[in-house]
Amino acid sequence: ALLRSPVPDLSFHRGNPVQCSSLPLSSMDCSSSKETPPHKAWWTGETVAVVTGANRGIGHALAARLAEHGLSVVLTARDEARGAAAAAELRARGLPSVRFRRLDVTDPASVAAFASWIRDHVGGLDILVNNAGVSFNEIDTNSVEHAETVLKTNFYGAKMLIEALLPLFRRSSGTSRILNLSSQLGLLNVSDHAVK
Numbered sequence: 001a002l003l004r005s006p007v008p009d010l011s012f013h014r015g016n017p018v019q020c021s022s023l024p025l026s027s028m029d030c031s032s033s034k035e036t037p038p039h040k041a042w043w044t045g046e047t048v049a050v051v052t053g054a055n056r057g058i059g060h061a062l063a064a065r066l067a068e069h070g071l072s073v074v075l076t077a078r079d080e081a082r083g084a085a086a087a088a089e090l091r092a093r094g095l096p097s098v099r100f101r102r103l104d105v106t107d108p109a110s111v112a113a114f115a116s117w118i119r120d121h122v123g124g125l126d127i128l129v130n131n132a133g134v135s136f137n138e139i140d141t142n143s144v145e146h147a148e149t150v151l152k153t154n155f156y157g158a159k160m161l162i163e164a165l166l167p168l169f170r171r172s173s174g175t176s177r178i179l180n181l182s183s184q185l186g187l188l189n190v191s192d193h194a195v196k
């Protein structure tokens with residue numbers, strides 16, 4: 001889970017199980033949260049979590065869950081209207097710590113503008129959830145064009161955002177973390193004969 005207990009398990013299982021991985025900013029626990037609750041939460045209301053592609057789906061649920069547990073959440077979406085509406089819906093649910101900022105993870109200008117805003121108006125961040133992603137699930141509808149879009153969004157988008165935001169992480173071995181969402185289809189096992 002992204003947050004250890006008492007935050008409920010955030011792991012997701014539908015279709016291909018979502019994998020979670022982290023950069024070595026800290027030891028991130030990707031296991032189920034069925035563990036003894038800590039005496040004290042490691043986050044506070046000052047802890048800033050950025051969630052990409054959070055106007056719907058898993059990203060929206062993660063933004064809601066983080067806000068429910070008292071973190072300051074920056075909900076991002078590539079579409080201004082959809083993102084603003086999604087954030088407003090969470091605030092209307094009694095989660096005032098949610099604010100919206102537009103971010104298209106495939107657009108270098110958008111990523112740069114977002115990083116500047118985080119630096120100038122938020123003062124840094126503690127948690128980045130790279131959730132924004134696209135997929136073309138019907139295998140027979142895949143094409144080179146789709147592959148380019150998938151790689152540009154799911155891999156290079158997350159990479160570009162990490163590179164832009166890494167200098168803005170507040171230095172805390174206990175709080176800083178990056179969560180990358182993927183599927184098993186994103187795993188390459190070099191010991192796999194099919195890959196060889």
Ligand SMILES: NC(=O)c1ccc[n+]([C@@H]2O[C@H](COP(=O)([O-])OP(=O)(O)OC[C@H]3O[C@@H](n4cnc5c(N)ncnc54)[C@H](OP(=O)(O)O)[C@@H]3O)[C@@H](O)[C@H]2O)c1
Pocket residue numbers: 014015016017018052053054055056057058059077078079082103104105106130131132133134135153154157181182183184
């Ligand atoms: N659901 C599953 O079974 C499953 C399985 C394996 C992996 N995953 C991964 O889990 C993550 C979330 O999945 P989901 O089912 O919640 O997906 P989803 O419902 O399709 O939502 C994807 C989100 O990513 C946003 N997005 C797409 N391209 C973007 C871009 N260039 N910049 C910013 N945002 C962008 C979408 O925005 P728009 O609304 O504007 O399109 C949407 O908010 C994805 O990374 C996905 O690959 C999901």
